[in-house]
Amino acid sequence: MNSRYAAWGVGLAALIALPFVYREPYHLHILVLILIWSFAYTAWSIMGRFGLVSLGHGGFMGVGAYVTALLWNHLDVSPWIGIPISMVAAGVLALVVAYPCFRFRITGHYFVLVTLALSGIVLQVITATRDYTGGSLGYTPDRARSGSGLLALQFDDKTTWYLIALFVWVVGLLIWRWVDRSMSRYAMEAISEDEDAAAAAGVNVTAEKLKITLISALMTALAGALYCQYQMFISPDTVSGIAVSLQMVFAVIVGGLYVSLGPTVGAVITIMLAEVLRIGFGTKAVGWDNLVYGVLLVIFIIFLPKGILGSVLDRLKTQPKKT
Amino acid sequence: MQAFLDTFDIYLLEAVVNGILLGGVLALLALGLNLIFGVIDVTWICYAELVMIGMYGMYYMVQVFGLPYWVAAPFAVLLVAALGAALHYIVIAPLLTAPPINQLLATGGVLFILQSFATVAFGIDFRNLGIRLPVLAIGEMHFSYSRLLAFAAALIGMLAIYFFMKRTYTGTAIRAVAQDRQIMSLMGVDTKRIYLITSALGGALAGLAACLLVLQYDVHPFVGLSFGPITFLICVLGGLGNFVGGFIAAFVFAQIISLGGLYSDLEWGYVLAFAFFIVMMFIRPAGLLARRS
Numbered sequence: 043m044n045s046r047y048a049a050w051g052v053g054l055a056a057l058i059a060l061p062f063v064y065r066e067p068y069h070l071h072i073l074v075l076i077l078i079w080s081f082a083y084t085a086w087s088i089m090g091r092f093g094l095v096s097l098g099h100g101g102f103m104g105v106g107a108y109v110t111a112l113l114w115n116h117l118d119v120s121p122w123i124g125i126p127i128s129m130v131a132a133g134v135l136a137l138v139v140a141y142p143c144f145r146f147r148i149t150g151h152y153f154v155l156v157t158l159a160l161s162g163i164v165l166q167v168i169t170a171t172r173d174y175t176g177g178s179l180g181y182t183p184d185r186a187r188s189g190s191g192l193l194a195l196q197f198d199d200k201t202t203w204y205l206i207a208l209f210v211w212v213v214g215l216l217i218w219r220w221v222d223r224s225m226s227r228y229a230m231e232a233i234s235e236d237e238d239a240a241a242a243a244g245v246n247v248t249a250e251k252l253k254i255t256l257i258s259a260l261m262t263a264l265a266g267a268l269y270c271q272y273q274m275f276i277s278p279d280t281v282s283g284i285a286v287s288l289q290m291v292f293a294v295i296v297g298g299l300y301v302s303l304g305p306t307v308g309a310v311i312t313i314m315l316a317e318v319l320r321i322g323f324g325t326k327a328v329g330w331d332n333l334v335y336g337v338l339l340v341i342f343i344i345f346l347p348k349g350i351l352g353s354v355l356d357r358l359k360t361q362p363k364k365t
Numbered sequence: 366m367q368a369f370l371d372t373f374d375i376y377l378l379e380a381v382v383n384g385i386l387l388g389g390v391l392a393l394l395a396l397g398l399n400l401i402f403g404v405i406d407v408t409w410i411c412y413a414e415l416v417m418i419g420m421y422g423m424y425y426m427v428q429v430f431g432l433p434y435w436v437a438a439p440f441a442v443l444l445v446a447a448l449g450a451a452l453h454y455i456v457i458a459p460l461l462t463a464p465p466i467n468q469l470l471a472t473g474g475v476l477f478i479l480q481s482f483a484t485v486a487f488g489i490d491f492r493n494l495g496i497r498l499p500v501l502a503i504g505e506m507h508f509s510y511s512r513l514l515a516f517a518a519a520l521i522g523m524l525a526i527y528f529f530m531k532r533t534y535t536g537t538a539i540r541a542v543a544q545d546r547q548i549m550s551l552m553g554v555d556t557k558r559i560y561l562i563t564s565a566l567g568g569a570l571a572g573l574a575a576c577l578l579v580l581q582y583d584v585h586p587f588v589g590l591s592f593g594p595i596t597f598l599i600c601v602l603g604g605l606g607n608f609v610g611g612f613i614a615a616f617v618f619a620q621i622i623s624l625g626g627l628y629s630d631l632e633w634g635y636v637l638a639f640a641f642f643i644v645m646m647f648i649r650p651a652g653l654l655a656r657r658s
Contacts, residue, residue, distance in 0.1 A: 292473070
C-alpha cells in the first residue's frame with residue numbers, strides 16, 4: 043500500500059511543479075480544461091457508478107456557471123460568494139427534482155428521462171431570459187477593474203488557473219475516494235442491485251440516493267462556475283443542455299465508470315481528440331470530433347463497458363502475482 | 366419557423382386549434398417511441414435524429430433531385446425505416462442482454478453520430494423545401510395547410526399502425542412479444558424477426574413525421590433537439606409503452622406549448638411544459654393512465 047501512496051505523492055508533486063518548469067500557454071490551457079472537465083466528469087461518475095444515470099448534469103453545470111456570472115454582472119457579487127450561492131442553487135434544484143424521483147421509485151429509463159427534462163428546462167430558461175443571460179449568443183462576465191482580479195476570481199496567467207484547477211480536481215478525487223470508502227457505497231450498491239432488498243436490510247433508500255445526488259450536483263455546479271471564470275465566456279450550448287450531459291456520460295464511460303481516475307482518463311481522451319481533430323483538420327473538423335465520439339461510445343458500450351482504465355486495471359489484477 | 370411563431374399571436378382559439386394540430390405530429394412521434402419501448406424495451410434517445418435524417422432525405426429528393434413531394438415522401442419513409450432496422454441490427458441487438466442503461470447510452474452515441482454526420486455531410490446551414498402551402502382563413506383565424514396536412518397524415522399513420530397491430534398476424538405477434546418476450550419465443554415466434562420489424566416500423570413512423578415536419582421547419586443538423594426531448598417527456602408522461610397514454614399526453618403537451626407561447630415567448634411554453642412534466646411525475650409517476658397499485 044505504501045508504494046501506492048508514494049506513487050500518488052510523486053505524481054501530485056510532479057503535477058504541481060509542472061507549470062513552474064513548463065510554461066507553454068497553449069498546453070497549459072489544454073491541461074486546465076482537462077482538469078476542470080475531469081472534475082465535472084468525476085462528479086457525474088459519483089452518481090453514475092451506482093446506476094443513477096443522470097442526463098440533468100448539464101443543467102447543474104449551467105446553473106453553476108450562469109448564477110455566478112449573473113450575480114457578478116448584475117449585483118456586483120464577487121464569485122467568492124457567488125460560487126457558493128450558485129452551488130446552493132444547483133443543490134436545491136437537485137433536491138427538488140430528485141426527492142420525488144426517489145420517493146416514488148422513479149428509476150431506470152424514467153429517471154434518465156426526468157433528468158433529461160431538467161437539463162431541457164435549464165437550457166430553455168437560459169434562452170428565454172435572453173435579456174439577462176444573452177440567450178443563445180452566450181454571456182461574458184464583466185472584466186474586473188485592474189488590481190481586483192483576486193476579488194473577481196479572474197486571473198490572466200495560466201499558472202494560477204492551472205493550480206486552482208489542479209486543487210479542485212484533487213478535492214474531487216478525494217470526495218470520490220471518500221464515497222468509495224464510506225458505508226454509503228455499500229448502501230448504494232445494494233440499492234442499485236435491488237431496492238426492496240436494500241430497504242428490507244435497513245438502508246434508507248431515499249436518503250442515501252439524495253446524499254449522493256446532492257454531492258454530485260454541488261460538484262458539477264462548481265465545475266460550471268470554474269469553467270465560466272476561466273473561459274470568461276459561457277453559452278447555453280457549452281455549459282448546459284442535453285449535449286453537455288451526454289458528453290459527460292460519454293467521457294466517463296470511455297475512461298471507466300468504476301475507477302477513480304476513469305473520468306480523468308475520459309477527459310484526457312475526449313479533449314485531446316477534439317484538439318487533435320481541430321488542429322489537424324481546421325474548420326473542416328466541425329462535426330468530426332462528435333462523429334468519432336459517437337462511434338467510440340457505441341463501440342465501448344458494446345465491447346468495453348468498463349472503459350479503458352477499468353479494463354486495463356482488471357487485466358492487471360487478474361494476472362497472477364509473482365513473488 | 367416564422368409561420369410557426371406568427372400564428373400564435375392572434376387569438377386564444379387559434380392557439381388551441383394549433384395546439385391540437387401540433388399534437389397530431391407529436392402523437393405520431395410518441396407512438397413510434399412507445400412501439401419500440403413496448404416491444405423491445407429500449408429507449409431510442411436518437412429518435413428525433415432519425416427524423417432529422419428523414420428531413421434531409423426529403424430535402425435532397427425534392428430540392429436537389431427535383432422529385433415531387435408526393436413521390437419523395439414514400440422514399441423518405443422507407444429510408445428511415447431501413448435506418449431504424451439497421452440501428453436495431455447493429456447497435457441494439459448486441460446489447461439486448463446488457464443493462465437497460467447501456468442500451469440507452471448506446472443510442473445516445475448514435476445521436477452524436479447522426480448529428481455530426483449531418484454536420485459533416487450537409488453543413489450547418491438551415492435548409493427548407495421551398496414549398497409554401499397556402500394559409501386557410503376561417504373568420505380571422507389563420508391555419509397553415511402544412512399543419513392541417515400534418516395533422517391529417519399523422520392521424521392516418523396512427524390508424525394504419527392500429528389496424529396493422531390488430532388485424533395482421535405480424536401485428537398480433539408484436540403485441541404478444543410486448544406482453545411476454547420469453548414465452549413467445551417458446552411459442553414459435555421468431556423474436557429477432559419481430560424486433561427487426563418493430564424497429565423498421567418505428568423508423569417508418571419517424572420517416573412519416575419527417576415528411577410532415579419538413580413542411581413546417583427548416584432542416585439543420587440540430588433540429589432534432591427542438592422536438593426530441595419533448596417526445597420523450599410525452600412518452601414518459603403517458604407511461605412508457607402505453608400507446609393511449611402517449612396519445613393523450615401529446616395533446617396535453619401541445620396545448621401547454623401552444624398556450625404558453627400565446628401569452629409569452631415560445632421558450633416559456635417549453636419551460637411550462639417541462640415544469641408541468643416534473644410536477645406530473647410527482648403526482649403520477651408511472652404515467653397519466655397508470656392504475657394505482
